[in-house]
Amino acid sequence: MSGYTIKDIAKECGVGVSTVSRALNNHPDINKETKKRIMEVVEARKFSPSTTARDLKRIRSNTIAVLVKGLDNPLFHKMMDIFQLEIESKKYDFVFQRVGAKDDEISVALDMIKERKLKGIIFLGGNFTHSEEQLETISVPFVLATISPGKNVNTDIYSSVSVDDVKESYKITDYLCSIGHKRIAILLPDNGDESVGSLRLEGYKQALSKHGITVEEQLIRYSVDEGDSFSMENGYKLMRQLLSEDIYFTGVFAASDKIAVGAMKALLEAGKKIPEDVSVCGFDGLDIARYYHPTITTIVQPIDDMAGRVITQLFSLIEETEANSQITFEGKLLVGESTGPV
Amino acid sequence: MSGYTIKDIAKECGVGVSTVSRALNNHPDINKETKKRIMEVVEARKFSPSTTARDLKRIRSNTIAVLVKGLDNPLFHKMMDIFQLEIESKKYDFVFQRVGAKDDEISVALDMIKERKLKGIIFLGGNFTHSEEQLETISVPFVLATISPGKNVNTDIYSSVSVDDVKESYKITDYLCSIGHKRIAILLPDNGDESVGSLRLEGYKQALSKHGITVEEQLIRYSVDEGDSFSMENGYKLMRQLLSEDIYFTGVFAASDKIAVGAMKALLEAGKKIPEDVSVCGFDGLDIARYYHPTITTIVQPIDDMAGRVITQLFSLIEETEANSQITFEGKLLVGESTGPV
Numbered sequence: 205m206s207g208y209t210i211k212d213i214a215k216e217c218g219v220g221v222s223t224v225s226r227a228l229n230n231h232p233d234i235n236k237e238t239k240k241r242i243m244e245v246v247e248a249r250k251f252s253p254s255t256t257a258r259d260l261k262r263i264r265s266n267t268i269a270v271l272v273k274g275l276d277n278p279l280f281h282k283m284m285d286i287f288q289l290e291i292e293s294k295k296y297d298f299v300f301q302r303v304g305a306k307d308d309e310i311s312v313a314l315d316m317i318k319e320r321k322l323k324g325i326i327f328l329g330g331n332f333t334h335s336e337e338q339l340e341t342i343s344v345p346f347v348l349a350t351i352s353p354g355k356n357v358n359t360d361i362y363s364s365v366s367v368d369d370v371k372e373s374y375k376i377t378d379y380l381c382s383i384g385h386k387r388i389a390i391l392l393p394d395n396g397d398e399s400v401g402s403l404r405l406e407g408y409k410q411a412l413s414k415h416g417i418t419v420e421e422q423l424i425r426y427s428v429d430e431g432d433s434f435s436m437e438n439g440y441k442l443m444r445q446l447l448s449e450d451i452y453f454t455g456v457f458a459a460s461d462k463i464a465v466g467a468m469k470a471l472l473e474a475g476k477k478i479p480e481d482v483s484v485c486g487f488d489g490l491d492i493a494r495y496y497h498p499t500i501t502t503i504v505q506p507i508d509d510m511a512g513r514v515i516t517q518l519f520s521l522i523e524e525t526e527a528n529s530q531i532t533f534e535g536k537l538l539v540g541e542s543t544g545p546v
Numbered sequence: 547m548s549g550y551t552i553k554d555i556a557k558e559c560g561v562g563v564s565t566v567s568r569a570l571n572n573h574p575d576i577n578k579e580t581k582k583r584i585m586e587v588v589e590a591r592k593f594s595p596s597t598t599a600r601d602l603k604r605i606r607s608n609t610i611a612v613l614v615k616g617l618d619n620p621l622f623h624k625m626m627d628i629f630q631l632e633i634e635s636k637k638y639d640f641v642f643q644r645v646g647a648k649d650d651e652i653s654v655a656l657d658m659i660k661e662r663k664l665k666g667i668i669f670l671g672g673n674f675t676h677s678e679e680q681l682e683t684i685s686v687p688f689v690l691a692t693i694s695p696g697k698n699v700n701t702d703i704y705s706s707v708s709v710d711d712v713k714e715s716y717k718i719t720d721y722l723c724s725i726g727h728k729r730i731a732i733l734l735p736d737n738g739d740e741s742v743g744s745l746r747l748e749g750y751k752q753a754l755s756k757h758g759i760t761v762e763e764q765l766i767r768y769s770v771d772e773g774d775s776f777s778m779e780n781g782y783k784l785m786r787q788l789l790s791e792d793i794y795f796t797g798v799f800a801a802s803d804k805i806a807v808g809a810m811k812a813l814l815e816a817g818k819k820i821p822e823d824v825s826v827c828g829f830d831g832l833d834i835a836r837y838y839h840p841t842i843t844t845i846v847q848p849i850d851d852m853a854g855r856v857i858t859q860l861f862s863l864i865e866e867t868e869a870n871s872q873i874t875f876e877g878k879l880l881v882g883e884s885t886g887p888v
Binding site: 275276278281284288300301302304435436437440465466468469472473491492494495496497 | 617618620623626630642643644646777778779782807808810811814815833834836837838839
């Protein structure tokens with residue numbers, strides 16, 4: 205019905221414009237009876253919110269929040285550039301929120317939804333072990349970027365865009381095995397089940413198993429420091445420790461490029477040749493993998509494509525043109541100068 | 547006067563509580579006569595806003611915004627951790643806003659002040675050529691972190707916490723000269739006057755001059771690429787270009803550690819030995835300076851102390867216990883393996 209505005213709906217129902225808005229936006233904070241009455245009028249008048257976008261804009265928030273856990277991950281900066289550009293080109297506001305390493309991103313999200321009436325949320329990084337109950341408390345469309353919850357979570361209730369960490373770690377460990385390495389150390393951020401490190405360990409184990417190599421606990425190393433466990437410093441310390449124990453290994457799979465850099469520095473300092481004495485792989489495809497000397501063999505995450513897909517998915521959810529889905533991207537094995545045959 | 551609240555002031559003046567709050571907070575949006583009347587009552591009653599903090603809290607915003615330009619600078623992540631911790635420990639809210647490379651941080655700040663009624667602002671990174679007129683439009687206390695406007699700006703109207711880029715660049719170039727280098731290339735982010743690069747170039751020139759070395763334009767190189775001009779990629783490209791031109795140099799001062807990494811990769815790839823053939827310095831003191839092979843001689847910015855000082859200064863301004871001031875920290879020359887005598 206042309207010319208029929210949200211104000212008319214409000215008047216006809218005897219409620220305020222903001223109440224109509226709440227009904228149209230499925231806001232939880234509205235009396236069920238009132239909502240029913242409003243929606244009946246909306247139906248009867250063939251009122252379409254999209255025809256009165258300008259009216260609605262004044263009273264509803266057009267804000268999308270990006271909650272970032274692990275701000276020091278350079279991959280995230282590139283993704284955020286794309287998020288901001290895309291969100292603003294769609295005339296939405298962009299809000300950016302850091303989540304501390306020990307903070308729960310879902311609690312932060314719930315607070316923001318309450319305060320800022322968000323239209324959508326992107327969770328960038330963080331843990332992936334949120335339960336169904338936790339995910340269901342999020343009342344607005346959201347996409348998990350670079351992470352995905354465990355297999356047990358109902359896939360109807362969330363969207364995600366990520367690589368398959370198990371598969372990609374399998375790929376790079378399999379590569380090391382295929383060029384003759386049998387004694388491969390793995391350097392992990394921490395030994396928590398909630399970290400992406402546990403998935404990368406799983407891929408490592410699967411690859412060894414395929415090649416008939418026994419997993420040895422002494423070759424599995426976890427960062428023990430607080431703070432950024434994916435850091436160069438942790439890689440350096442882990443490798444120094446490993447070298448001091450006089451354990452034989454010819455290959456190293458570091459769970460991130462930064463860990464790989466620290467490990468390589470410790471090896472080079474100790475007079476080891478890379479890759480002649482030890483081959484080293486990283487994970488992520490950061491700039492430093494290309495500019496370290498030697499360059500670092502790594503898994504490149506297709507960050508640009510992933511960021512674009514996150515936006516497409518989020519807006520499909522907001523516009524209700526698509527249901528939740530889980531999108532997995534393929535990483536690319538980039539062989540650098542840091543690996544070679546045994 | 548104990549028990550006397552902001553409500554009592556409002557009642558006595560015949561205005562609303564929010565008007566009293568505006569008067570107390572020096573908000574520009576208040577009639578001068580009204581403000582005068584309110585402040586007279588405040589004086590007469592010896593009313594202290596601090597005694598009714600709880601009353602005020604309900605009606606005024608307690609938010610401090612951190613506006614960051616150059617999110618991919620790892621130094622900023624450490625500073626932001628400290629900002630968030632300190633701001634939250636003072637029971638203020640923390641809002642974090644990215645500013646795009648081409649966006650004007652002052653416009654962004656003015657929008658935020660309007661929308662969110664900020665208590666204070668920290669500008670982290672960005673340009674330093676804002677005019678007095680621009681800085682004066684900011685109606686809440688603010689501190690420029692890691693940057694400082696030009697010498698011509700009235701020092702009463704802003705606070706800043708930074709290193710002296712000219713002096714620190716002088717220091718590291720002077721070091722290169724002191725170990726015998728006379729032909730020193732400088733790799734800069736861009737040739738804009740608004741960049742910190744121009745200050746680092748100035749320090750380089752002063753050091754050469756002190757050592758009686760003529761500045762040669764062919765040894766001054768600017769990144770030409772769009773995007774992150776402090777990147778490893780730009781350092782790599784600049785060095786490849788320099789090597790292709792067959793210009794003689796024995797030293798390189800890169801305006802950031804990332805540029806230094808790229809330049810070193812190009813040198814090492816070309817078969818040059820560092821520091822035997824070429825000595826290379828960076829600037830910033832990033833982790834990668836310690837974990838590159840060879841380690842990189844650099845200027846370490848005392849990030850933790852600087853971040854703490856930013857907070858102290860901002861709260862002194864908010865609580866009106868101190869006036870604006872400019873605080874300069876001393877950088878530290880850290881000699882790594884990348885430099886040696888000619």
